[in-house]
Amino acid sequence: MARPRLPQQQELLVDVWTISKVREDVERLLEHVVRLQSEAVALAGAYGGKQADLATLVGVSRQRVGQLFDQVDITDVTKASLEAQIRQVEGWPQDVMTALVQLARPRDADDQEHRELLRRQTAIVYGQAEADRRHDARSKFLASVSSDPDASAQVADAAARARRTVFGTDASA
Incomplete structure (x- = not known):
């Protein structure tokens, strides 16, 4: 039979669980922002944006920008839908x-x-x-x-x- 927990132990366990759930939510939000950034870079490249300029704006190498051009499927991404999502993210x-x-x-x-x-x-x-x-x-x-x-x-x-x-x-x- 397990020993009963002290009230402080129980409260700290609740705190750990609560902040762990928040961290998971923040990680999901971050994944969404990273996806939006990747789509924005790829779309800017499709519109003729220079790799060097995009690399400076994003803070990554030119090679990484080139990878995003190749890896991100922008067939369903429109400039308007991307901008709407970015405005929504900015307001969180x-x-x-x-x-x-x-x-x-x-x-x-x-x-x-x-x-x-x-x-x-x-x-x-x-x-x-x-x-x-x-x-x-x-x-x-x-x-x-x-x-x-x-x-x-x-x-x-x-x-x-x-x-x-x-x-x-x-x-x-």
């Missing part, structure tokens, strides 16, 4: 998606490599003039934040709110 749940974007921004201040990648991606999508304008505006903003304690505090508060929205606490996990 909107407050968390917005907070995730806000969590990514603070690293711009000390991650020059990320800022340069973002500049190249923006240039591919919107053109070099727009990429330069956005880069200059972001650089000016970051310089003003670093020199102004009030602005730094506001950015830190916004980051804390974003962490709470995503993680439920102020822990920067």
